[in-house]
Amino acid sequence: MIELKGIHKAFGKNQVLKGVDIKVEKGDVVVIIGPSGSGKTTLLRCLNFLEKADDGELTIGETHVDLKHSSKQDILKVRRQTAMVFQSYNLFNNKTAIGNVMEGLVTGRKVPKKEAEEISKKVLDKVGLSDKYDFYPCHLSGGQQQRVGIARALALNPEVILFDEPTSALDPELVGDVLGVMKKVAEEGITMIVVTHEMSFAYDIASKVIFMEGGVIVEQGTPKDIFTNAKEERTKKFLKRIVPEWSYTI
Amino acid sequence: MGNQFDINFMVTIALKAAIRYVPITLELALIPFVIGTILGTIIALVRLYNIKYISKILQVIVVIIKGVPVVLQLLIVYFAVLQCFDSVAKTLHLSIRAKNINSVYIGLVALSFFATAYISEAIRGALTAVKKGQYEAGYSVGLTKVQTLRQIILPQAIPVAMPMLCSNLIGLIKGSSLVFMISVTDLLNGALITANSNYKFLEAYVAAAIVYWILCIVIEKISYVLERKFYSFNGR
Numbered sequence: 001m002i003e004l005k006g007i008h009k010a011f012g013k014n015q016v017l018k019g020v021d022i023k024v025e026k027g028d029v030v031v032i033i034g035p036s037g038s039g040k041t042t043l044l045r046c047l048n049f050l051e052k053a054d055d056g057e058l059t060i061g062e063t064h065v066d067l068k069h070s071s072k073q074d075i076l077k078v079r080r081q082t083a084m085v086f087q088s089y090n091l092f093n094n095k096t097a098i099g100n101v102m103e104g105l106v107t108g109r110k111v112p113k114k115e116a117e118e119i120s121k122k123v124l125d126k127v128g129l130s131d132k133y134d135f136y137p138c139h140l141s142g143g144q145q146q147r148v149g150i151a152r153a154l155a156l157n158p159e160v161i162l163f164d165e166p167t168s169a170l171d172p173e174l175v176g177d178v179l180g181v182m183k184k185v186a187e188e189g190i191t192m193i194v195v196t197h198e199m200s201f202a203y204d205i206a207s208k209v210i211f212m213e214g215g216v217i218v219e220q221g222t223p224k225d226i227f228t229n230a231k232e233e234r235t236k237k238f239l240k241r242i243v244p245e246w247s248y249t250i
Numbered sequence: 251m252g253n254q255f256d257i258n259f260m261v262t263i264a265l266k267a268a269i270r271y272v273p274i275t276l277e278l279a280l281i282p283f284v285i286g287t288i289l290g291t292i293i294a295l296v297r298l299y300n301i302k303y304i305s306k307i308l309q310v311i312v313v314i315i316k317g318v319p320v321v322l323q324l325l326i327v328y329f330a331v332l333q334c335f336d337s338v339a340k341t342l343h344l345s346i347r348a349k350n351i352n353s354v355y356i357g358l359v360a361l362s363f364f365a366t367a368y369i370s371e372a373i374r375g376a377l378t379a380v381k382k383g384q385y386e387a388g389y390s391v392g393l394t395k396v397q398t399l400r401q402i403i404l405p406q407a408i409p410v411a412m413p414m415l416c417s418n419l420i421g422l423i424k425g426s427s428l429v430f431m432i433s434v435t436d437l438l439n440g441a442l443i444t445a446n447s448n449y450k451f452l453e454a455y456v457a458a459a460i461v462y463w464i465l466c467i468v469i470e471k472i473s474y475v476l477e478r479k480f481y482s483f484n485g486r
Binding site for chain 2: 048049050076079080082083084086088090091092093094095096103104107108109136138152153156
């Protein structure tokens with residue numbers, strides 16, 4: 001279980017998060033939607049300390065951290081229970097696909113190399129890249145790179161995988177590949193927190209949808225609640241602008 | 251015919267003398283290069299991670315060293331040692347005196363300052379060329395700062411730094427010729443000595459130039475090969 005309480009974060013004078021509470025149960029797929037600049041990505045990045053929150057509490061598994069007074073050990077402990085898939089993939093350019101997946105296991109968690117290699121091959125197979133083990137990122141397409149990114153996260157077997165707009169940098173044809181893999185991951189019961197603009201994905205996969213704006217959570221609920229039955233005026237307005245793109249395809 | 255270029259003298263005497271002193275020149279270039287690479291990397295890392303106070307102080311030092319000609323650095327260190335070393339040695343009860351210090355060491359110290367300042371900039375440039383996302387990816391899979399640096403950042407920064415490091419080394423080889431100011435016999439001085447009796451300075455200078463040129467070509471070739479090797483992951 002993951003719980004965030006009262007997360008505050010400002011960049012200079014710009015208050016990006018103004019007290020956000022989120023509770024995620026094991027196996028949940030939480031999708032965070034909202035307009036740009038609403039603090040979705042920052043919230044996700046506060047969760048694994050890529051941004052240091054100004055205030056708030058985080059509970060992840062057995063670990064409880066006061067974000068304001070976190071120690072190096074706390075940060076490492078949290079990071080080793082989470083994994084992240086980035087918008088711009090951020091694969092290690094100096095490592096092959098399998099090297100990317102193995103890195104966190106071998107260097108970070110001291111898993112024996114042989115074992116790490118086995119795990120890595122398994123997850124790469126799962127994301128459909130069994131023929132690309134030894135390819136460097138520069139020789140992979142965007143969709144393939146992002147699938148390596150997902151494999152890298154999966155291999156760590158974390159409490160939660162954080163997805164930061166994983167399909168935003170992909171061309172439309174490849175989006176399907178990545179979403180397919182994410183769906184597969186979700187079906188395995190892995191806890192996921194996903195920031196995305198793919199509304200149909202949110203509708204299909206999410207167990208909970210959170211709508212954020214201006215650094216606060218405006219509304220949250222099941223996909224059905226949010227997409228067809230939103231209570232807040234602001235949510236309706238946001239969805240109206242985006243949803244027609246997909247509503248007729250379902 | 252005395253005014254003509256004496257090729258025979260150049261090849262058989264001046265060139266030979268220059269080649270004999272190549273080890274001194276290499277010593278004067280390579281030792282500061284190694285020291286500069288070690289200290290320069292440390293300075294670059296301190297400045298990259300913006301460590302309080304130290305980072306600012308180092309930045310000022312680097313700017314000062316970069317803003318002063320090498321020849322002045324050499325002379326300042328030389329005269330500083332001549333004038334101040336004895337009193338320092340006395341208070342520390344050392345028996346060594348300034349006049350007993352080999353000038354080569356003074357040259358090495360001065361050139362090391364020069365190398366450190368420039369190499370720190372080359373390495374800092376290479377480190378900042380690695381995208382922020384690479385650090386974040388390292389942290390996100392649970393690597394510590396040091397692990398991320400060692401496994402992810404440095405392997406990507408080194409090939410970027412290679413051409414700059416190579417030109418720094420070439421700069422050091424050429425810059426080391428200035429030690430003639432503090433009367434160290436290096437490649438250039440060695441060649442010049444042969445011309446002292448017959449005033450065939452042009453021949454001596456050209457001989458020295460040829461040897462410098464060959465040294466630099468060799469270094470450039472080696473750097474090129476290393477760069478290719480380090481860059482293997484980049485598909486270029």
